[in-house]
C-alpha cells in the first residue's frame with residue numbers, strides 16, 4: 001500500500017511512525033556523564049503496530065525500548081516487541097467481543113512496564129500482564145498461578161511502604177470492575193468485585209496509606225462501536241462521575257462513593273491522606289471521546305480533596321498549562337508528595353514537528369511554583385520518570401529519565417536530567433536511533449529485577 005502523508009493517521013506520522021527492526025546496540029555514544037550509581041534498566045512501552053498500521057493510537061503492538069545502565073555506562077539499547085498472539089498472527093482482530101476481548105492472553109501489552117517481585121511486567125488494561133526477562137525477551141502471560149481470571153490494569157500502584165502492588169481490572173461485561181492486591185512477594189492475595197455504574201473505562205487509580213480510590217467516570221463501553229470494529233469507548237452524558245474510597249483490604253460493601261463534576265482522568269499524579277481528607281492531584285480532561293475517538297481536549301493539573309466527614313469533594317484547577325503523563329517519585333506513591341512532573345502538551349497542535357517546543361513541567365505543591373525544562377523547537381520528550389539519587393535527602397534529589405526525539409535529525413536520545421535543578425541540558429544523553437513516541441515507562445533497578 002502506498003499512502004500520501006495526509007492519508008496516514010496523525011498518530012502514525014512523524015515520530016509516531018512505527019520502527020520495523022528490533023535492535024541490540026552496545027557501542028553507544030554518550031554526551032555528559034551517566035551517574036555511576038545507576039544500576040538498572042530504563043524501560044518504556046508504546047504502541048508500534050507490527051503491520052505498520054493501527055486504527056487508533058491505543059491499538060498498536062507493544063514494543064519495549066530499554067537502556068541498561070551500570071557503572072556509569074550505557075551497556076545496551078534494545079527494542080523488542082512483546083510477543084503477544086498479535087505478533088505471530090498480525091491479522092488477528094483487535095476489537096472482537098467474541099474473541100480478543102474475552103481471551104485474557106490476547107493483549108497488545110503496549111501501555112506500561114513495571115518491575116515487581118523480581119519480575120518485569122508489560123501491561124495493557126484489558127488482559128493479563130506479560131512477563132519479560134532482563135534482555136526484554138517475552139517469557140509469556142501470567143495469571144498469578146491461576147488466581148487472576150480477568151483483566152489487569154496498566155497502572156498498578158506499588159506501595160513504597162509495604163511493597164504490595166495494588167491494582168484492579170475492568171471489563172465490558174459484569175463484573176465491570178475487580179480490585180486486585182498482589183503481595184510484595186508476587187502472590188495475588190485478594191480479588192474483589194467492585195460495583196460501578198456500568199461498563200466504564202477505568203485507566204488508572206489511586207492509593208493512599210490505608211485506602212484505594214477508584215475513578216468511575218463517564219467514558220463507557222459501547223457495544224455497537226465494538227461490533228463495528230471501532231474503538232469501543234465513548235463519552236456518556238448520562239453517566240455520573242464518582243470517586244470510590246475503599247480500605248486497602250476492604251470489600252465492595254466498604255466502598256464510599258463521592259460525586260464529582262463530569263470529566264475524564266487517565267492519570268492521577270498521586271494521592272494521600274490528610275486528616276479526614278484525601279488529596280488527589282490529577283491530569284484532568286474536561287471530557288474525552290465525545291466527538292469521536294480522537295477527541296482529546298487539553299488536559300491540565302487539578303486537585304481534588306475528598307472530605308470524608310462531609311461527603312463532598314472540593315475540585316480546583318491548579319494550572320492552565322496543558323500537561324499529561326504525571327509522575328511522582330516512586331518513594332512517595334500514596335504518601336504526601338511535594339513534587340510532581342508532567343510532560344507538557346503544546347497549546348495548539350501542529351503537523352510540523354519543528355513547531356513543537358517540548359517541555360517537562362515540575363510542580364512544587366508546597367510553594368505552588370511551576371518550573372520547567374524547556375527543550376526547544378522540535379525537541380519532544382516523553383513521560384519523565386523520576387529516579388532517586390543514591391545519597392539523596394530531599395524528595396527531588398535525583399534524575400528525570402525520558403526519550404527525547406529531535407525532529408531536526410529524526411534521531412532520539414535517552415536523556416537524564418537533574419530533577420532538582422531542571423536545567424535544559426541533560427546530565428547525560430545516550431544517543432540512539434529514532435525511538436517512536438510511546439506511553440509509560442519505569443526505572444527498574446537491578447535490585448528489583450535483573
Ligand SMILES: [Fe+2]
Nearest residue numbers: 203266267440
Ligand atoms: Fe496510561
